[in-house]
Amino acid sequence: MALIDCPSCQKRISSQAKQCSHCKANLDGNSESLVKISHIQKSNSLMTHSIVFLTLLIAGAAMWIWKGEVAQGWQAIMAIVSFSVGVIGYMITRIRIVIHKRKSV
Template identity: 70%
Template sequence: MALIACPKCQKRISSKAKQCQHCKTDLSGNTESLTVISHIERSNSLMTHSFIFLTLFIAGVVVWFWGGEPAQGVTSYIAIASFVVGFSGYLVTRVRIVLHKRKSV
């Protein structure tokens, strides 16, 4: 008996298990399709994160230059924080997407 990764949740389970105790996935059938589905779900999740960070980045730029002049006071701090978090989050998420795509299914 060895420990293997569940094709759905990637947690360690027994190789003789009929069902994953974490996500309750049935392991008696074809587990290849479960692995592909899990890979696609993860790709979709990463793309959603990328979109959220890009939206945050654009919102920061719009708030900063709203009305034709750079923002001042609290508005400028909000705009800069949104800009920085959105930009850095977007870059990190894009790297995670590339690394995820390099992983074989």
């Protein structure tokens, strides 16, 4: 059983449900296309995540070497935290994208 996003209210529901348990939208007959839509939406959100983490990574690197000088004090901590979160988040998101792509519909 897979979880999909309801096309009308975007809440998580079972792909086997004939009716959305939240908004009562009728899903009978076209659950296959719903799974595809859900898959595309998930891909898009994962792409957005990877862009956010990539921005953090670049921002951290830019903070670290601001105006040609290596950051110090709280700025250095901010830069390291931002860069680390960016790197880890980006890697996790890339792995999630690979796993997600394997589950092709």
